[in-house]
Amino acid sequence: MGLDEDALDYHASEPPGKVEISTTKPTNTQRDLSLAYSPGVAAPCRKIADDPDDAYTYTAKGNLVGVVSNGSAVLGLGNIGAQASKPVMEGKGVLFKRFADIDVFDIELDQADPEAIIQSVAAMEPTFGGINLEDIKAPECFEIENRLGEKMDVPVFHDDQHGTAIISGAALLNAAEIAGKDLADLEVVFSGAGASAIASARFYVSLGVQRENITMCDSSGVITEDRDVNEFKQEFARPGPGGDLADAMEGADVFVGLSVGGIVDQEMVRSMGEDPIIFAMANPDPEIDYEDAKTARDDTVIMATGRSDYPNQVNNVLGFPFIFRGALDVRATDINEEMKVACARALADLAKQDVPDEVVKAYGDQPLQFGPEYIIPKPVDPRVLFEVAPAIAEAAMDSGVARRSVDLEAYREELEARLGKSREMMRIVLNKAKSDPKRVALGEGDDEKMIRAAYQMHEEGIAEPVLIGDRGVIEGTVDALGLQFDPDIVDPDEGDHEAYADQLYDLRKRKGVTESEAESLVERDPNYLGSTMVQAGDADAFLTGLTHHYPSALRPPLQVVGTAPDADYVAGVYMLAFKNRVIFCADTTVNQAPDAEVLSEVARHTADLARRFNVDPRVAVLSYSNFGSVDNEGTRKPRKAANALRENPNVDFPVDGEMQADTAVVEDILQGTYEFSELEAPANVLIFPNLEAGNIGYKLLQRLGGAEGVGPMLVGMDKPVHVLQRGDEVKDIVNLAAVAVVDAQEE
Secondary structure, three states, X not given: OOHHHHHHHHHHOOOOOOOOOOOOOOOOOHHHHHHHOOOOOHHHHHHHHHOHHHHHHHOHHHHEEEEEEOOOOEOOOEOOOOHHHHHHHHHHHHHHHHHHOOEEEEEEOOOOOHHHHHHHHHOOOOOOOEEEEOOOOOOHHHHHHHHHHHHOOOOEEEHHHHHHHHHHHHHHHHHHHHHOOOHHXXXXXXXXXXXXXXXXXXXXXXXXXXXXHEEEEEOOEEOEOOOOOOHHHHOOOEOOOOOOHHHHHOOOOEEEEOOOOOOOOHHHHHOOOOOOEEEEOOOOOOOOOHHHHHOOOOOOOEEEEOOOOOOOEOOHHHOHHHHHHHHHHOOOOOOOHXXXXXXXXXXXXXXXXXXXXXXXXXXXXXXXXXXXXXOOOOOOOOHHHHHHHHHHHHHHHHHOOOOOOOOXXXXXXXHHHHOOHHHHHHHXXXXXXXXXXXXXXXXXXXXXXXXXXXXXXXXXXXEEEEEEOOHHHHHHHHHHHOOOOOOEEEOOOOOOOHHHHHHHHHHHHHHOOOHHHHHHHHHHOHHHHHHHHHHHOOOOEEXXXXXXXHHHHHHHHHHHOOEOOOOXXXXXXXXXXXXXXXXXXXXXXXXXXXXXXXXXXXHHHHHHHHHHOOOOOOEEEEOOOOOOOOOOHHHHHHHHHHHHHHHOOOOOOOEEEEEOHHHHHOHHHHHHOOOXXXXXXXXXEEEOOOHHHHHHHHHHHHHOOOOEEEEEEEEOEOOOEEEOOOOOOHHHHHHHHHHHHHHHHHO
């Protein structure tokens, strides 16, 4: 089945199209409905009648964008009309929601007259917090955007003009830096003189390119002052003789293609200046093929296209969702030049940062590192939201178009929380860690992921990382990755580790370890070296396990550090974050067949862990029995554990059991059938009866329930030690390091 057939099936499957309306408030009872509509709806109506700004408080206006088109210039399809453009406009709404959590109504206007479009859109101002104009042909699009911007008190943004300009502008900033060229000195040639080309040329001037250094070509060649062209092309008309595109490209530093495919050949590329920058953005076929441009000459060709199968895709989705997000959240009246420049600079800066593993995996595990093959972020990079939107908001506030101020640090965290509950919960711990960073030793410190994690800890001020591993490998990796930091390294082959060996011998000499064996273990096993560093106080916490089986990685810390004074057992805990709730699951990694005493202790330590995330624990001890409905040796164990916890005067959290999992987490079952339960609300700490159940349970919740997981976090250790799962990503290492720092702070 071809792509067209797949796309038709995709759009036609029930329900047809790509969007739907959903409610955001309860509508289950008569009271809910009376609040949602009559008579309750009268109260917010009166408020808004008194103060129109209250529409942002009592309606969805502040998160609603109108995507408006007449279908006169649909990318790759041309003037197909309003009705035929609807799938594109729905798709635009999908991108707004997916990338920035913005709701959209798509509006297709069967109008060709600019004045009719202007009047129609302006009349809808009470409905929307912003207007995204889409696929309206030039030159009418210029007048429509300008006039609407003057008439309306909400931001109006024509993405076909400014989206390409902003994203390619970000690419230009980084390409010029890599090529060692100043923007003011760049000679720039445009192929194409439509809306996106003219907007891009204007925007490059805002970034620092000299207007007199821009040559614009249309299908008739170089636009000169003596040619009869419209007022928008005339803006970039050059004095003197004309010529064709090949003439214009000779000696140029930058080629910007926004025209048609295949009009540039290798000879034209060879005629350009040293280390040329080529943005061939015609779709689906660029002005020159990627490989042809790269192989046309021996020096560095920095190339970008509009295609996703080549490096450096100039994709508008890097811009418009986040521009509107920032504009909506400060209730901006306009999206001005300062905000557009802020977007480009934020994107350019983000491309220089270490790329998350989830982004690398999405692109086939190809290396993504700042350089000629990576000058702009990838569209799926989740950081774009909380890097770009705050930059937009700040520029709006600074330039005077914001009607509402936000605290930028708090706003950034609010945006990060939109990406998932786990990020919101981890931000609590990360902020605690930043308040008093501790020294965290990292076993397997010469692994690239550990090094990248150490860099992030250092950059964000979460911890003072210590990499345990081969110094040469670590320093070489730091240089190869272009990481600007000088890590603290403990190389087992360097220095004298006799004190650590003596410590290990003292701890294990009656467990069969000789002096020479202790010395050997410290020198060749980073898990023993890291554990002894923590035990000696030379590190505040220790992380390991990235390349080891969990039991073998856990064994050295247990032997050296051991359990806390109030603990006889350790346990592994996963925090699972769903859309509207968080659940801590224990034990998921350590104790195979715990008795009631172990379950009781694990529950206490897991409740303490929940509080580090500012969660008030409600503990359920799980079974396949509900409060004695089955009585055998297996069900008595969790029942006994729950009873022991309730009778313990030092336990200050609600706990109950034994109970089935759905009883624990479904309020209707808990309160309706078992109203006698000690839990007045669904449990957020689940204690599983054995390791098998715990491991199965948390993985099912994570995979089928769509939960995001943080962990495994070890509880019960005498010092902060955490064991990673093999293959964890950099963000998992950083998250566990933050948990370890907070552990150390409490000690």
